[in-house]
Amino acid sequence: MLKSVRNTPARILIVDDEPANIQVLAESLPGFDLRFATSATRALELAMEQAPDLILLDVVMPGMDGFDALRWLKAESRTQHIPVIFVTTMTEVEDEERGFAYGAVDYIQKPVSPAIVRARVRTHLELKRQRDLLEEHAALDGLTGIANRRRFDQELGRSWHAAQRSGLPLTLMLIDVDQFKRFNDYYGHSPGDECLRRVASALDHAFSRGEDLAARYGGEEFALLLAGADGASQAQRALAAVQALQIPHARSDSGLFVSISVGVVTTLAAPGTSADAAMSLADGLLYAAKNGGRDRAEVDNLITGERVTVQSLPSSELPS
Numbered sequence: 001m002l003k004s005v006r007n008t009p010a011r012i013l014i015v016d017d018e019p020a021n022i023q024v025l026a027e028s029l030p031g032f033d034l035r036f037a038t039s040a041t042r043a044l045e046l047a048m049e050q051a052p053d054l055i056l057l058d059v060v061m062p063g064m065d066g067f068d069a070l071r072w073l074k075a076e077s078r079t080q081h082i083p084v085i086f087v088t089t090m091t092e093v094e095d096e097e098r099g100f101a102y103g104a105v106d107y108i109q110k111p112v113s114p115a116i117v118r119a120r121v122r123t124h125l126e127l128k129r130q131r132d133l134l135e136e137h138a139a140l141d142g143l144t145g146i147a148n149r150r151r152f153d154q155e156l157g158r159s160w161h162a163a164q165r166s167g168l169p170l171t172l173m174l175i176d177v178d179q180f181k182r183f184n185d186y187y188g189h190s191p192g193d194e195c196l197r198r199v200a201s202a203l204d205h206a207f208s209r210g211e212d213l214a215a216r217y218g219g220e221e222f223a224l225l226l227a228g229a230d231g232a233s234q235a236q237r238a239l240a241a242v243q244a245l246q247i248p249h250a251r252s253d254s255g256l257f258v259s260i261s262v263g264v265v266t267t268l269a270a271p272g273t274s275a276d277a278a279m280s281l282a283d284g285l286l287y288a289a290k291n292g293g294r295d296r297a298e299v300d301n302l303i304t305g306e307r308v309t310v311q312s313l314p315s316s317e318l319p320s
């Protein structure tokens with residue numbers, strides 16, 4: 001599921017080695033969800049953990065200074081999109097230039113004026129909100145309203161790296177609507193679009209656990225990214241979700257209703273493997289499922305070495 005742009009108060013991380021300065025800034029910003037750090041290293045931890053919408057960053061601090069903290073934030077994929085406003089007593093033009101060169105969005109000079117702090121913070125929060133909305137919109141498939149391929153590829157890259165760190169298994173599924181060209185030729189393009197919308201919605205609802213993602217991968221192809229190693233039972237769930245729609249398909253060789261073929265890979269994202277290779281494997285399994293008679297999943301568990309075929313259950317055995 002796509003996370004929606006937050007409606008809760010914006011979260012602002014205030015970083016300054018002097019608590020008195022934090023106090024002044026905090027009093028300038030009533031109504032926001034404020035977080036505080038008195039060192040750059042603590043600020044980086046909080047930025048990673050709490051995904052603030054904006055950071056107010058002191059420049060001169062003992063240990064890591066604001067410039068180094070900003071460079072670190074901009075180098076890390078999880079924090080590089082957070083706008084950073086420098087708050088500093090330094091008035092040299094070169095310092096401001098350096099801050100902007102490292103990617104700060106604005107500069108506020110101490111002693112701060114509460115009205116100026118509020119105005120600049122509001123401006124940059126609004127800009128970020130609009131960027132987030134655009135990004136969310138750009139991540140959606142226009143026909144079905146679920147995630148698009150761009151979003152899937154991004155999420156796969158992120159999840160792959162996370163799985164490498166955590167050692168937890170990932171399951172990938174590639175799904176193709178069986179004989180969809182025949183469906184379109186027989187019923188027409190508008191019912192064809194409606195069929196894709198209903199399949200997309202069924203998959204999106206069937207796989208709505210926290211980190212799970214269902215995407216339209218192209219044409220009549222869908223992709224799922226799932227946490228965990230239960231590829232066979234998840235494949236059964238996908239087959240059942242589409243089967244339960246009971247969309248008539250008079251030109252199908254595999255039954256009365258629209259069905260899907262599925263290629264499933266469960267993997268640990270171990271060193272020496274890649275997300276691209278796993279997707280290619282899932283694609284090969286999808287074609288094996290089609291060649292095997294459609295309306296089924298071919299599941300390869302790279303962790304156990306187990307390879308199974310999962311067929312959809314007769315309607316009478318479906319969980320209601």
Ligand SMILES: [Mg+2]
Pocket residue numbers: 016017018058059060061
């Ligand atoms: Mg300072």
